[in-house]
Amino acid sequence: MPDNSFGGSGCCFAGNSNSYVQKRRGRVYIESLKVGDEVLVIFGDGQLGYSEVWCMAHEDGDKETQFVELRTATREIHISPRHFIAVMKDDLELDMVMANKIKIGDYLVSCDVDVDADSEGTITKEPVVSIETIQGKGIYNPFTKEGTLLVNGILASCYAEVKPSLAHNALAPFRAMYSVTPKVVMDAIMTPNESGIPHVLDAAFNVLEPVVAEMRLVQLGRSSDDYPCFPGYGNSIVTLESGRTYIEDVKVGDLAKVVLDNGSFGYSEVWTLAHHNPATETNFIQIETENRRLNISPRHFLVVNRNNKTLDLMAKDVQVGDELIVYDELLYKDVAGSEKVVDIEVIEGKGVFAPFTKQGRLIVNGVLVSCYAEVNPSLAHTALAPLRAMYDVTPTAVMDTVMTHNANGVPHVFEKTFNVVKTVVTE
Structure with missing residues (x-):
């Protein structure tokens, strides 16, 4: 390192x-x-x-x-x-x-x-x-x-x-x-x-x-409003089944490329936009490897290899020398690769966006990340299972009402769900 x-x-x-x-x-x-x-x-x-x-x-x-x-x-x-x-x-x-x-x-x-x-x-x-x-x-x-x-x-x-x-x-x-x-x-x-x-x-x-x-x-900063997000304005690219697109252009129903639980690549449906606010300006962690750069919220989780162990770590806890799981068709064909972190900085960015996939993970700028922040990803994913099930059986018009965003661009129902989860975690 x-x-x-x-x-x-x-x-x-x-x-x-x-x-x-x-x-x-x-x-x-x-x-x-x-x-x-x-x-x-x-x-x-x-x-x-x-x-x-x-x-x-x-x-x-x-x-x-x-x-x-x-x-x-x-x-x-x-x-x-x-x-x-x-x-x-x-x-x-x-x-x-x-x-x-x-x-x-x-x-x-x-x-x-x-x-x-x-x-x-x-x-x-x-x-x-x-x-x-x-x-x-x-x-x-x-x-x-x-x-x-x-x-x-x-x-x-x-x-x-x-x-x-x-x-x-x-x-x-x-x-x-x-x-x-x-x-x-x-x-x-x-x-x-x-x-x-x-x-x-x-x-x-x-x-x-x-x-x-x-x-x-x-x-x-230690903001209680540190929801999971990535910056917009061309800084974050997601690979969809239809091709690469900026994260601010991702829509509910899109199929996003992910690494499945068995380690292979596949696609998972975007079932909600947990944060979608193009006007918000905030701090991000900028993490660089030899070939790519990821801007991500400080308390957002991403997948890291450290000392031969695969961990879910908050971006603020990633260190130079850690390895990120990456997807790059040119460099690694259709298999997951890994690249060492060579630089970490704090930057300011505009726009906060967070698509949630059914699988709970996402590939942003070629880096495998979780859809979640603050709360352990497995716990957050489990807590949201009822809402994912509701998405599968509820008409779009009803689901849009359920997922109405608050002033911060976060669905009201998410805010209440995560407040309950945080209370459980604290206890």
Whole structure:
């Protein structure tokens, strides 16, 4: 599983003479940096100065991995996808953004200081003109006391994955320890593990993981109205017997492609639209594999392979490295395949749609998902059995009345059913 902690391989710059920093006596390649060196940074007040390197959080010259190559008109930087880099906004405020979220035209913060140690340098902004994913060798991650550094003249954070301010505050005890601990003792404390990460930092990051998870929940919000849904406006595609269509165009009575209980593919009838509101704007989890992207409600269930076990997990609990069950006629013919999750983000989306099939599952953007959220899928599916039976024997006009939607686009009868189920689950 990829290491995406803010001290792991997800947090680094390329070596092999691709990244340089500015010391007091001139430029050096990042692989030549040592603990105790002072490198040029931009301090929080916007002033240039030098900050001491107190730790090499990653130092592996043989490691090959993917980097994002960001180019401006005058410079370039090779940086891990989930590493934070400074972006200047329209109001001239600085924002730290993951490298894989940078867009063409975003302004990076740079300094034109040259090799001359006496050069004062000028801080400026440069638009990104090119973005590519490249393969690179060597991963290095110096931690400065300031928490930032200039790499190839471009301002970047020392951290990845976790909001830089949180990461920097979490490491304050280690920076304080560095300042008062003899070097021989500090070297022993900072002995790297087989991944090139100091053991003590690795342990600290593991302790912080629950904090990071909690931050994500806060960012997502804990809405009691988190019904199962997918965004519309061309973001979610469902495979019907009649062909592929956008989820907002799915209708009751359509036959949707699903993975049947015996593992084969088949079609299941859409018997209701449990959520159908094109105007709603809300947060979604964006889950990416090597070949596809799925936007899904945080507490919506999908089918995941983890440690050789097939699980129904809420989207908010999916991790990088988990495998999703996928359907792709070109890649896997007419059998189910699996693809590893490589990236997870929180995004905003518009439109909320949730077709319910009789089988209880659905394939959205080629990914096998449940039709349900919040409540365990098997329990939710069982609770709705009477309504599915009613659908089979009730005239359409009567069923339409039964399934009248409330102001949130959810059938009144569903809202009452799930409230009862939640009460049972709580008890």
